[in-house]
Every structure is written in C-alpha cells, then in structure tokens.
Amino acid sequence: MKASVFQKELQRKKIDAALFFSFGLQPDPNVMYFSGYDGSGVLVVPKKGDLFIIVPRMEYEKRIGVKKYVAENLFDKLRGLLGKNVRRIGVDYNKIQVSLLSRLKKELKASFKDISKVVAEQRLVKGKEEIEKIKKACSVTDAVFAKLVKNFRFRTEMDVLCFIGKEIKKNGCDLAFEPIIASGKNSSLPHYKTSDKKLGKGFCVIDFGARYKGYCSDMSRTLYLGKPSRKDIVLYEKLRRIQEKIIEMARTRVKCSELDLFARKWIGNKYFIHGLGHGIGVEVHEMPKINNKSKERLKEGVVFTIEPGMYVKNKFGIRIEDTVLMTKEKAVSLTKSTKKLIIKENFIN
Amino acid sequence: MKASVFQKELQRKKIDAALFFSFGLQPDPNVMYFSGYDGSGVLVVPKKGDLFIIVPRMEYEKRIGVKKYVAENLFDKLRGLLGKNVRRIGVDYNKIQVSLLSRLKKELKASFKDISKVVAEQRLVKGKEEIEKIKKACSVTDAVFAKLVKNFRFRTEMDVLCFIGKEIKKNGCDLAFEPIIASGKNSSLPHYKTSDKKLGKGFCVIDFGARYKGYCSDMSRTLYLGKPSRKDIVLYEKLRRIQEKIIEMARTRVKCSELDLFARKWIGNKYFIHGLGHGIGVEVHEMPKINNKSKERLKEGVVFTIEPGMYVKNKFGIRIEDTVLMTKEKAVSLTKSTKKLIIKENFIN
Numbered sequence: 001m002k003a004s005v006f007q008k009e010l011q012r013k014k015i016d017a018a019l020f021f022s023f024g025l026q027p028d029p030n031v032m033y034f035s036g037y038d039g040s041g042v043l044v045v046p047k048k049g050d051l052f053i054i055v056p057r058m059e060y061e062k063r064i065g066v067k068k069y070v071a072e073n074l075f076d077k078l079r080g081l082l083g084k085n086v087r088r089i090g091v092d093y094n095k096i097q098v099s100l101l102s103r104l105k106k107e108l109k110a111s112f113k114d115i116s117k118v119v120a121e122q123r124l125v126k127g128k129e130e131i132e133k134i135k136k137a138c139s140v141t142d143a144v145f146a147k148l149v150k151n152f153r154f155r156t157e158m159d160v161l162c163f164i165g166k167e168i169k170k171n172g173c174d175l176a177f178e179p180i181i182a183s184g185k186n187s188s189l190p191h192y193k194t195s196d197k198k199l200g201k202g203f204c205v206i207d208f209g210a211r212y213k214g215y216c217s218d219m220s221r222t223l224y225l226g227k228p229s230r231k232d233i234v235l236y237e238k239l240r241r242i243q244e245k246i247i248e249m250a251r252t253r254v255k256c257s258e259l260d261l262f263a264r265k266w267i268g269n270k271y272f273i274h275g276l277g278h279g280i281g282v283e284v285h286e287m288p289k290i291n292n293k294s295k296e297r298l299k300e301g302v303v304f305t306i307e308p309g310m311y312v313k314n315k316f317g318i319r320i321e322d323t324v325l326m327t328k329e330k331a332v333s334l335t336k337s338t339k340k341l342i343i344k345e346n347f348i349n
Numbered sequence: 350m351k352a353s354v355f356q357k358e359l360q361r362k363k364i365d366a367a368l369f370f371s372f373g374l375q376p377d378p379n380v381m382y383f384s385g386y387d388g389s390g391v392l393v394v395p396k397k398g399d400l401f402i403i404v405p406r407m408e409y410e411k412r413i414g415v416k417k418y419v420a421e422n423l424f425d426k427l428r429g430l431l432g433k434n435v436r437r438i439g440v441d442y443n444k445i446q447v448s449l450l451s452r453l454k455k456e457l458k459a460s461f462k463d464i465s466k467v468v469a470e471q472r473l474v475k476g477k478e479e480i481e482k483i484k485k486a487c488s489v490t491d492a493v494f495a496k497l498v499k500n501f502r503f504r505t506e507m508d509v510l511c512f513i514g515k516e517i518k519k520n521g522c523d524l525a526f527e528p529i530i531a532s533g534k535n536s537s538l539p540h541y542k543t544s545d546k547k548l549g550k551g552f553c554v555i556d557f558g559a560r561y562k563g564y565c566s567d568m569s570r571t572l573y574l575g576k577p578s579r580k581d582i583v584l585y586e587k588l589r590r591i592q593e594k595i596i597e598m599a600r601t602r603v604k605c606s607e608l609d610l611f612a613r614k615w616i617g618n619k620y621f622i623h624g625l626g627h628g629i630g631v632e633v634h635e636m637p638k639i640n641n642k643s644k645e646r647l648k649e650g651v652v653f654t655i656e657p658g659m660y661v662k663n664k665f666g667i668r669i670e671d672t673v674l675m676t677k678e679k680a681v682s683l684t685k686s687t688k689k690l691i692i693k694e695n696f697i698n
Contacts, residue, residue: 026375039540058539058623061662073642093447098440099465101447116448158518162511169507169545190407191388196518274407285373293422313410 001127003034003051009118010047010090017082018045018090018115021100028095029282030119032214037064042074044081054078075107082108090115124279124287125301131325133215134281134303138323138334140171140210141217145337148206149223152344157181158196160206168210176209176216177284183225187317190274190309199347201226203236203316209284209323216284218305219335220321225347236318236341239310242266243320244339246276246306250324250331256294263308264292271312277305280323302326303334350476352383352400358467359396359439366431367394367439367464370449377444378631379468381563386413391423393430403427424456431457439464473628473636474650480674482564483630483652487672487683489520489559490566494686497555498572501693506530507545509555517559525558525565526633532574536666539623539658548696550575552585552665558633558672565633567654568684569670574696585667585690588659591615592669593688595625595655599673599680605643612657613641620661626654629672651675652683 010018020030020043031043034051039062041055052067054077060070071077082089086108091101093114101112126134144167154160160181168175182192184200192205207220224232246259260276275291278284280303288296290304307321320339324331359367369379369392380392383400388411390404401416403426409419420426431438435457440450442463450461475483493516503509509530517524531541533549541554556569573581595608609625624640627633629652637645639653656670669688673680 056623060622061538091447093451096447098442098445098447098450099463102442114448156515158515162514165511166505166507166545169543174542189410193523194518196515273409274405 001129002122003045006034006045006118006122007047009122010045010115013090013113013115013118015088015090015113015115016047016086016110018092019043019078019104020045020092021096028092029286030092030095030123032282033119033123035064035066036214037062037066038214042078044078046086052081054081075103079108082110086110088113090118092116092119094120120287123281125299126281126303126325127301130215130281131301131303133213134217134323134325135334137173137176137210137212137215137217138219138336140168140173140212141208141219141323141335142337143171144168144208144210145206145219145221149342152223152347154199154347156196156198157183157186157194160199161194164206164208168208171210173210173212176211176218179206179208180220181206182317185314185316187222188311188313188315190311190317190319199225203232203318205317205319207319207321214282216280216282217323217335218280218284218307218321219323219337220307220309220319221337221339221342222318222320223342223344225344227345228341228343233341235310239267239308239318239320240339240341243306243308243322246308247322247324247331247333250298250306250326252298252300252326252328254298256288256290256296256298257292259306260290260292260294267308267310271310272308273311274309277307277321279304298326298331300326300328306331350478351471352394355383355394355467355471356396358471359394359464362439362462362464362467364437364439364462364464365396365435365459368392368427368453369394369441370445377441378635379441379444379472381631382468382472384413384415385563386411386415387563391427393427395435401430403430424452428457431459435459437462439467441465441468443469469636472630474648475630475652475674476650479564479630480650480652482562483566483672483674484683486522486525486559486561486564486566487568487685489517489522489561490557490568490672490684491686492520493517493557493559494555494568494570498691501572501696503548503696505545505547506532506535506543509548510543513555513557517557520559522559522561525560525567528555528557529569530555531666534663534665536571537660537662537664539660539666539668548574552581552667554666554668556668556670563631565629565631566672566684567629567633567656567670568672568686569656569658569668570686570688570691571667571669572691572693574693576694577690577692582690584659588616588657588667588669589688589690592655592657592671595657596671596673596680596682599647599655599675601647601649601675601677603647605637605639605645605647606641608655609639609641609643616657616659620659621657622660623658626656626670628653647675647680649675649677655680 277290309319658668
C-alpha cells in the first residue's frame with residue numbers, strides 16, 4: 001500500500017525509479033519505511049511493479065519482505081538491474097550525501113530528482129497499519145515502565161537502563177534509542193548520557209521508547225527519588241498540567257508553533273530549553289517539528305510527541321512526554337503511563 | 350595540533366573556514382575529531398585562530414573544549430559570526446546531505462568546496478594523543494572481556510550485553526557501538542541483533558568496543574558454550590592461525606586488499622562473507638577499508654581492525670578481531686585478550 005501510493009507519485013513526476021541507500025551506520029529510514037528492512041543495502045522502488053533490494057553478502061541470510069539480490073559490486077548490479085530504460089531517478093536529498101549523489105551521477109547514466117518532499121509528505125500521515133505498530137510500541141513502553149516502577153530497586157542509572165533494555169526485548173521490541181536516565185542534578189541536561197554512577201536524590205528523568213517492526217514510541221516520565229519538598233511537588237504539578245493542557249489544545253489545523261509557544265509562556269522561556277516535540281514513526285525524530293518556529297499545522301493521522309520540560313541549570317530538570325496521535329477530533333495519547341508524581345522515598349536497596 | 354595542521358591545509362587551498370554539522374541523530378564525527386564535542390551543533394574551523402561551535406540552547410550546559418555560542422537561529426548566528434570576509438567555505442561532501450548544502454548556499458553568500466579528502470587523509474594517520482586514547486579504549490575492552498569470561502554466568506544474550514555495557518561505563522568509557530552477542534546458530538549472522546533469548550549451545554561471537562574521549566576500540570572473540578567437537582576446535586584453530594598470520598603479514602606499504610585476499614583464500618570465499626577489516630578512530634568504521642577491492646596501502650600510524658570470520662549459513666559463525674596499530678616495523682595488536690578457544694561447558698547457571 002505504502003509503495004503503491006508512492007509509485008503513483010513517481011509516475012506523476014515522470015520518475016522511473018527511486019533509490020534509497022542504507023550503509024552501515026548511516027541507514028536511510030525510508031528503506032525501513034518501504035520494505036521493513038533495517039540492514040545495509042540499497043532499496044529500489046520502480047515506478048511500477050515490485051520493489052527490490054540489493055544487499056552485501058554479509059546480509060545474505062536476512063529475511064526481507066521484498067525481493068533480494070546479493071551483490072559484491074553494488075554499482076554494477078544496480079546498472080544491470082535498472083537497465084537502460086531508467087533515465088530519471090529519484091533520491092531523497094535530505095538523506096543522501098553530496099559525494100554519494102556525485103558517484104551515482106557518474107555510475108548511472110541518468111538524471112536525478114529530489115523526492116524528499118514526496119517522501120516526507122507521505123510519511124507525515126500514518127496509515128492504519130503504521131498506527132497499529134506505533135500503538136504496540138507504546139503499549140510495550142507502558143508495560144515496561146509499570147514494571148520498572150514496581151521493581152524500583154536500582155543502584156545506578158545504568159541499572160535502570162539495562163532493566164529497560166531487557167524488558168523491551170522480552171516484549172518483542174528493540175530500544176528505539178539509547179534511554180536517558182538522568183538523576184539528581186543530571187536531570188537538568190535534556191540529552192544527558194546515562195552513567196554508571198549511583199542514582200542521585202531528587203528528580204529523575206526517564207526517557208525511552210520501543211521500536212516494533214520499525215515503528216517507534218517515545219515517552220518521558222519524571223520520578224522523585226527521596227522526599228520531595230512542597231515546592232518540588234508544585235513545580236511538577238505545574239508542568240503536568242501544562243502538558244495535559246497542550247494535549248487538549250491539539251486539534252487538526254492548529255499550528256504546531258502555537259502549542260510550543262503556549263508551553264514556553266507558562267513554563268518560561270528561560271526554563272524551557274528545547275522544542276515541544278517532534279513527529280515520530282520509523283524515525284524517532286521526524287516531521288513535523290513542533291517548536292516555536294514550526295510552520296506546519298496538525299493533521300489527522302500525524303503521530304508526534306508532546307514533551308514540555310523545565311530545567312534549572314546545575315540543579316534539576318523535569319520532563320513529561322507522551323506519544324500522541326492526531327485524530328479527526330482530538331489528540332489521543334498512545335502512551336498511557338500514569339503522570340502522577342511517583343515518589344521513591346527509599347530508593348536505594 | 351590537529352586543528353592547526355588542518356588550518357594550514359585550508360590556507361593552502363585558499364579556504365576561509367570549514368563547517369561541520371552535527372544534528373541530533375546524524376552527528377558528524379569530524380566535530381568530535383576537532384573539538385571533542387559529541388552533541389548537536391555546528392563546528393567552525395577558521396583558516397586562522399580559534400575554533401568555535403554553535404549549539405542549540407538545550408546543550409548550553411555542556412562543557413566543550415572550544416568557544417561555544419548558543420543560538421536560537423543557527424543560520425543567522427553563523428552569518429553573523431563568519432562575517433563578510435568568509436567567501437570560500439569547506440564542507441565534507443562525504444558527510445553533508447545534498448539539501449543541507451543547498452540551504453547553506455542560500456543562507457550564506459559564499460562558495461563551497463569539498464574538503465572530504467583533506468579531512469580523511471589527516472584522520473587516516475593517528476597522532477600520539479589519538480593512539481593513547483585508542484590504547485585506553487582497547488585496554489578497557491580487554492579488562493571487560495577478562496571479567497566477562499571470569500564471571501560467565503549469563504542466561505541470555507542480553508545479560509551479556511548489559512554486563513558489557515555496565516563494565517565499560519564503570520571503566521570511564523562508553524560503548525563504541527551496540528555489542529553483538531550471537532550464540533548458537535545466530536552466530537552465522539555477522540550483524541546479528543542481540544536478543545533476549547537464552548544463550549544457545551555452540552560458538553558464541555562477542556563483538557564489542559569501548560569509546561574513550563571519542564576514540565573507539567573494536568574486538569571480537571568467539572567462545573564455545575557446551576562441549577566442542579574435535580571439528581569445532583580444528584575450525585576455530587584454523588581461523589585463529591589465519592588471523593594471527595595476517596597480523597604478521599601487515600607491513601607498511603602492503604596493500605590492504607592483499608591481506609583480505611589471503612584470508613579469503615584460506616577460509617574460502619564461500620565462508621568469509623564480509624571484508625577483513627576497517628580503519629577505526631573517532632568512527633568505528635572509517636578509512637581505510639580493508640577488503641578485496643581496497644586500493645590503499647598500509648601506513649605507519651594507521652589503526653585498523655583485522656577480523657576474519659567463517660560462517661556456515663543457519664549453523665554457526667566464528668570471528669576473531671583485534672584493533673591493531675601499524676608501526677614502522679609491524680602491526681601491533683592494541684587489544685590483547687587471549688585468542689585461545691574459551692570453552693564454557695556448563696554455561697547455564
């Protein structure tokens with residue numbers, strides 16, 4: 001279905017085939033989107049007929065949902081398989097490196113067209129099957145979080161990370177990204193790298209997601225380790241109300257920037273040091289951006305995060321994040337874990 | 350030092366400044382190479398004077414070795430900081446996406462030159478400080494592996510992965526990449542994704558590395574879980590001798606392809622389904638490639654892996670890999686873990 005919609009667009013644009021390149025540590029998420037394959041290889045989407053993929057020998061054993069060719073020399077194989085009738089080739093300029101495009105121009109006698117917009121627009125609105133996969137990733141995230149809270153006997157941030165990693169695998173998913181476990185004053189860093197230090201007292205941001213059949217979830221909850229002061233609770237509850245209010249405000253046709261600006265107004269720009277959210281699908285971060293500069297409006301079928309945060313330099317941070325789906329009527333949280341402040345007074349076992 | 354060598358090259362090429370872009374999940378390793386910084390931001394290397402970096406507000410708290418500017422609007426800030434005298438700008442065409450380069454051309458009134466070769470050549474030969482960092486990453490890898498072997502009471506592949514992750518953090522490093530723990534017939538997949546299944550009997554490939562101050566190590570060892578047959582031992586010993594022989598054969602001026610072809614000849618092309626190795630530094634995979642098509646010759650100061658493998662589809666795989674340094678006289682293994690076949694007869698606790 002996803003491929004046939006895209007193929008019609010290729011035909012409309014008189015493009016003979018589209019190529020997507022996943023090399024080693026720089027995979028193109030479009031390969032996952034169209035084929036479900038997450039290894040190294042080059043995906044070919046011809047304007048008509050079946051998709052196919054060219055993979056290095058190392059991947060010969062992997063099962064892929066589309067026809068697979070194993071090649072030692074990629075460009076020779078590509079030339080042979082495309083044949084002489086493929087003269088206009090589409091590539092995603094947002095993903096392809098300048099040198100790879102130059103190489104392609106030399107290796108294949110064809111002209112190249114940017115199809116980044118076509119791909120981005122198609123990927124922006126999620127279909128039924130895609131939503132089901134994201135829902136599954138979200139429900140696994142919720143289950144893992146519930147178990148984590150119930151079994152909160154961790155010594156270090158890494159212990160929490162490992163628990164999450166194992167539980168996500170047990171539930172048939174992969175980690176969508178390296179979880180952030182930021183305790184004590186580490187929580188003031190939104191992109192903190194989890195350490196092997198002992199969990200510190202105070203707010204503890206736990207930000208993680210699962211990947212199910214290529215599709216991601218992303219959720220953050222902030223626990224309190226130790227005994228919170230009245231002020232801590234007030235701050236947390238303020239952020240929680242803002243986050244919930246924004247989910248309520250999200251309607252189709254609403255500007256993404258409006259949501260961000262609402263959060264910024266109530267939290268204070270000084271304390272809210274990142275964007276409000278981001279689209280999510282086969283990439284953890286994809287379109288639309290949800291920040292104060294976003295030009296997009298919300299649409300039915302878009303899946304995105306709402307993650308306001310409140311950070312005080314060198315002191316603490318709080319972040320509450322859900323993955324939500326824009327329906328015709330309203331935004332529905334697909335991550336459903338409790339947002340009540342979870343307090344672990346005696347957290348050290 | 351690294352920057353000043355590069356700056357001289359910029360001057361020679363009449364380039365006023367070089368820009369390197371690290372955005373979210375697509376970081377440019379050159380940013381790490383020149384500044385030691387691993388977050389989001391844009392690194393500017395002017396032809397003379399101090400390097401600086403422009404980061405989003407979210408990263409305001411991070412300590413970076415070079416001057417840091419925080420900007421809400423990257424391109425405005427970049428235009429302001431570069432000023433009118435910067436007319437020729439270098440970017441790495443191997444790293445930058447086509448659409449980002451187009452955007453730069455619109456935003457900055459300057460001409461753009463490819464500096465991928467300059468950067469690659471400089472990064473190919475490691476300096477003394479770089480080698481010290483890689484050595485440290487390798488010695489941590491050895492220490493973690495020794496502890497893993499000593500404490501081999503794991504139930505699942507994920508248990509092994511978590512042990513490695515925690516121990517590497519305890520030793521002040523990060524994982525260089527997601528470790529591969531492939532037991533039983535999973536070992537026949539070179540890029541197998543570690544599962545939460547019970548460890549299977551037979552060969553178990555453990556492939557991991559540490560990252561110390563940006564610099565990586567990469568090592569694989571293959572254990573045997575259960576009781577190996579005579580044939581298993583013979584196969585393992587054959588691969589071990591081949592791997593050790595190749596390290597001996599590596600001399601400056603030797604062609605990389607020659608080493609790969611030697612391995613291929615003795616293992617059999619059918620069973621050796623990936624390249625022999627790869628350069629390593631701030632990237633796990635960097636220049637030189639060491640495969641049957643490589644054009645490069647070995648040079649003093651190059652650090653790379655030698656990792657022949659032997660794979661039988663759906664049955665098993667064996668891989669032995671070291672990170673080695675090319676010195677004037679010979680290749681020296683920086684990872685020094687034993688290559689004797691480690692047998693865990695009663696591996697299930």
